[in-house]
Amino acid sequence: MxxxxxxxxxxxxxxxxxxxxxxxxxxxxxxxxxxxxxxxxxxxxxxxxxxxxxxxxxxxxxxxxxxxxxxxxxxxxxxxxxxxxxxxxxxxxxxxxxxxxxxxxxxxxxxxxxxxxxxxxxxxxxxxxxxxxxxxxxxxxxxxxxxxxxxxxxxxxxxxxxxxxxxxxxxxxxxxxxxxxxxxxxxxxxxxxxxxxxxxxxxxxxxxxxxxxxxxxxxxxxxxxxxxxxxxxxxxxxxxxxxxxxAQLVGLNLYRGQAEGHTVRLAAGPAVSTTEGLSGPVFVAFPPGAVTLYRARPTGSSARNLWHCEVAGLETHGDQIRVELTGELALAADLTTVAAAELDLHPGAPVWAAVKAAQTHAYPA
Missing domain, CATH: 3.40.50.300 (P-loop containing nucleotide triphosphate hydrolases)
Structure with a gap:
């Protein structure tokens, strides 16, 4: 103030x-x-x-x-x-x-x-x-x-x-x-x-x-x-x-897990790679805008985090489309309207979700 x-x-x-x-x-x-x-x-x-x-x-x-x-x-x-x-x-x-x-x-x-x-x-x-x-x-x-x-x-x-x-x-x-x-x-x-x-x-x-x-x-x-x-x-x-x-208030995907160096093993779900090297109980978060979606498993992607998911829902979120995902990891992704249309997204559609380690943030729980 x-x-x-x-x-x-x-x-x-x-x-x-x-x-x-x-x-x-x-x-x-x-x-x-x-x-x-x-x-x-x-x-x-x-x-x-x-x-x-x-x-x-x-x-x-x-x-x-x-x-x-x-x-x-x-x-x-x-x-x-x-x-x-x-x-x-x-x-x-x-x-x-x-x-x-x-x-x-x-x-x-x-x-x-x-x-x-x-x-x-x-x-x-x-x-x-x-x-x-x-x-x-x-x-x-x-x-x-x-x-x-x-x-x-x-x-x-x-x-x-x-x-x-x-x-x-x-x-x-x-x-x-x-x-x-x-x-x-x-x-x-x-x-x-x-x-x-x-x-x-x-x-x-x-x-x-x-x-x-x-x-x-x-x-x-x-x-x-x-x-x-x-x-x-x-x-x-x-x-x-x-x-x-x-996390929902501030618009982040948030998970809790156990850190072993640059890897966080989630309590329920897969591991997440991060740039921070920590040990013990941690939170790991990343914004929906950091998530990239593919309809087929990407080859040559630089993202160290890749999960097979399914579209659970779509809704307008500001000037973007918020995509709710389930599967290996439940998360939210934000896409432009054009990107969502090009991917032909709809409830039930299988997708691959990728997030670069540099776009995650881990901190002690």
């Missing part, structure tokens, strides 16, 4: 934190057959994204941080203050919900002013603060509009302004771009990135979209089955995925 520009300090002269300690939490929530147990720490100014499949526990974690889901065990401290017994409405927390949840009977201005009013500001003062936030969001001309007159992108920005108007020390965003169409999402994502870059407290973003996470967050925390399976910077996660879910 870019350095926070000094000129983007909070409207109404909200003081910047000087000795803030940020977020320190261990969230344990028991719900029937499901248990969430994750530790989260974040410094002021840091944006953390919780990623994971449906049912992983991301929303439960967000609700626990907001005080809407009671902790079974663990702790929740924000800037050194214990929030476990603090009711939701008294916490210095702002929330942006997936569906925004704007008050339909209030104007954009009064929606944003609602927070400051609840925190004790007079009507005139609250509306003045709200006007500043709407101007900062580029919505000054829509201050008098009710939610039904706003576009999805405008409503999302009003929701962000409403959350920020209380000067929260923790900002929670639950799938903030999910309700937007693709074109609006691109524009609003860029705007949200700028606002988060200027936010001086902790922000926690829940999303299932890897692009939202990669663009908006400083650090990713991947949750599966109520547990953290990997965390790190977006680049670290993209380079070294440790579960199949993460």
């Amino acid at each position: 870019p350095k926070k520009p000094e000129h983007l300090s909070d409207p109404a002269g909200a003081p910047a934190a000087t000795a803030a300690q940020g977020l320190d939490a261990r969230l344990v929530v028991d719900r029937e057959a499901f248990r969430l147990d994750i530790a989260l720490r974040a410094a002021p100014g840091e944006v953390v994204a919780l990623l994971g499949p449906n049912g992983a526990g991301k929303t439960t974690a967000l609700r626990a941080l907001a005080g809407l889901a009671p902790l079974t065990a663990g702790h929740l401290r924000l800037d050194g203050a214990d929030l476990r017994r603090t009711p939701p409405e008294s916490r210095p927390v702002g929330v942006v919900f997936q569906d925004y949840l704007l008050f339909p009977h209030l104007t954009a201005l009064d929606n944003v002013a609602f927070g400051p009013r609840c925190r004790g500001a007079g009507k005139a003062e609250a509306r003045a603060q709200a006007a500043e936030w709407l101007d900062r969001m580029g919505l000054a001309e829509h201050a008098g509009a009710r939610p039904r007159r706003l576009s999805g992108g405008q409503a999302q920005r009003v929701a962000v302004a409403r959350a920020l108007a209380t000067h929260p020390r923790l900002l929670l965003l639950d799938e903030p771009l999910a309700a937007l169409d693709a074109r609006t999402r691109l524009e609003v994502r860029a705007q949200l990135r700028r606002h988060l870059a200027a936010f001086e407290a902790v922000a926690v973003l829940v999303t299932h979209d890897p692009l939202d996470a990669m663009v908006l967050a400083d650090r990713l925390v991947v949750v599966e089955g109520g547990r953290i399976v990997q965390e790190g910077s977006p680049s670290e996660i993209a380079r070294h995925p440790r579960t199949e879910y993460i």
